[in-house]
């Protein structure tokens with residue numbers, strides 16, 4: 416087991432570490448940030464990892480640039496495509512025109528074709544790739560690794576149906592979630608599920624367990640990367656808490672749901688990997704695998720990129736899947752249940768900001784071996800340099 420519980424006092428004290436500095440995320444990884452269909456010729460502004468970025472499409476290809484013109488900082492997302500046959504964007508103010516691939520200023524319209532700033536002024540560009548209808552961006556300063564290296568197994572598999580939900584950014588700004596991405600990572604795992612999600616609408620008919628026995632965490636090298644994997648010896652249905660009584664109370668109706676507590680079934684496993692991804696097997700349905708990226712927007716906001724894959728199947732499987740997701744899985748689990756986590760993350764971030772921006776100290780308990788192992792993984796193996804947040 417890694418991710419030791421804190422000091423002898425049981426308090427997990429935070430120190431200066433890669434994880435502590437990563438307020439704005441681990442940038443030397445590919446982040447899935449937009450769906451491809453959102454990016455057309457018209458620029459799309461976004462804040463990611465504390466930086467203002469503009470996405471646009473030219474000749475079928477997606478480009479990402481800093482959203483601040485090198486002249487007076489006017490957002491390039493307000494710019495226009497003046498030269499239709501070129502891969503450029505022209506600032507709406509004085510007409511600095513940038514090559515989207517290099518970020519170099521190739522014309523300054525109101526200064527004439529011989530303007531001396533041509534070839535000298537430039538804006539930052541970010542590597543972008545498209546895979547499975549998703550735009551992936553590399554925000555880091557080190558040269559990018561091949562994008563497929565950062566995409567977990569199954570997502571690129573042609574035999575799989577891949578469902579993507581990106582909750583936030585350009586399509587729906589108010590869905591940028593309040594909270595720092597790390598609190599979502601720390602709230603992941605079996606330590607919260609049977610309490611926080613007990614009264615989620617999708618669980619009201621489900622016989623959730625009381626607690627795990629022998630909770631632990633292992634670090635596992637898998638073909639697609641290094642994961643921390645949550646383990647448990649068993650799940651107790653009910654328990655007697657001294658002086659308090661039995662919990663959870665028996666509820667006869669809690670057996671009619673599409674249960675997540677089928678003792679005979681292969682258990683759901685929850686794992687995390689860098690830069691901030693959770694993988695849940697047999698979730699949100701018994702035949703799917705769920706991935707969720709916590710993509711940092713700024714210190715106190717993040718977006719969720721949720722990617723789910725299931726085997727493709729024939730026409731009836733596809734029809735059943737469509738109906739199931741429309742009527743139940745997407746509204747009740749992919750949205751509402753995960754929003755319960757979001758509310759916790761928001762509250763924790765608010766408290767941390769009130770407490771001078773510090774991560775709160777936490778009094779760890781045994782199931783915390785899982786998020787602590789993730790923190791450990793981050794501190795020991797994060798790619799590239801991690802800059803502080805503010």
Ligand code: FES
Pocket residue numbers: 484485486487488489506507508509510511
């Ligand atoms: S501010 Fe962009 S060209 Fe002047």
Ligand SMILES: [Fe+2]
Pocket residue numbers: 602607608611612753756
């Ligand atoms: Fe949760």
